[in-house]
Amino acid sequence: MLAVLGLALLLGACAAKPQRGGTKVTLLPQADGTPSAVIVRSTAAGPQAVSEQRLDEPYQTAAIGPGRPIALGADKAEQVHQAYEPLFANAPPPPAKFVLYFRAGTTQLTPESQQAVQRVLAETLTRSGAEIVLIGHTDTTSSGEANDALSLRRARLVRDLFLQRGVAPALVEATGRGERELAVKTADNVDEPRNRRVEILVR
Structure with a gap:
């Protein structure tokens, strides 16, 4: 910052x-x-x-x-x-980043991320008025078009969690990047759990 x-x-x-x-x-x-x-x-x-x-x-x-x-x-x-x-x-707190992971081909959080999501929400909500950017991602299984749609659904699911906690819709942006920005570089059709994620940027 x-x-x-x-x-x-x-x-x-x-x-x-x-x-x-x-x-x-x-x-x-x-x-x-x-x-x-x-x-x-x-x-x-x-x-x-x-x-x-x-x-x-x-x-x-x-x-x-x-x-x-x-x-x-x-x-x-x-x-x-x-x-x-x-x-x-x-001074305002520095930007923060969190990551939640998903089961293959779904918008269902992994068990570990299900346990972490309430903590992530709580920490984020301490920053009153902060902008929250949610970026959905997938692994390289399925087609590029399908992955674009799935990544956006994942980001929107997390957005709904913030809205349910009272965050103003104007402060939460959800976007999907499909398989374009892999956390772990792989070939096509590789099931990589670390790529199935939503990045939460709080600033």
Whole structure:
């Protein structure tokens, strides 16, 4: 998750005002550890002296001040979190992902997923107002057209579970991807349990 700290949460960097009225931008790490970057562009040194720097390391900084180009630096994680503790405390939770699995050729959850589904629903419902994206998948048995239809039915079944728990329909999107995005790559007509799934993305 990218965040801008200062007056608002936005984009992956932390903006603050350093000495003498300038601005400081600090790149925050992604919640899942994936790389991120931000381009800092300034005309503080004048319209004919555009300055631009790329931040691509966690807690790397760029300081912008009147009459001078962007200056790169780095902060310590502990310092950033202490300085902006209220903003970190009030930041929305990072996106979450859950997976439910199905019996071959059906919209029936496996016994393990039947046991897990209430926990998944409960954890998701703690995020009031979150958008929920449900992506249905199949293995490579049956035809592509049939798998498209089955994957969508699986996603809609899970959507109904959320609606029954009071989630607003506008917040839950269900789509089917058939056998296009296999979790485990297989040849055609392979019965692979890990591909028969619905991915639940909460953001």
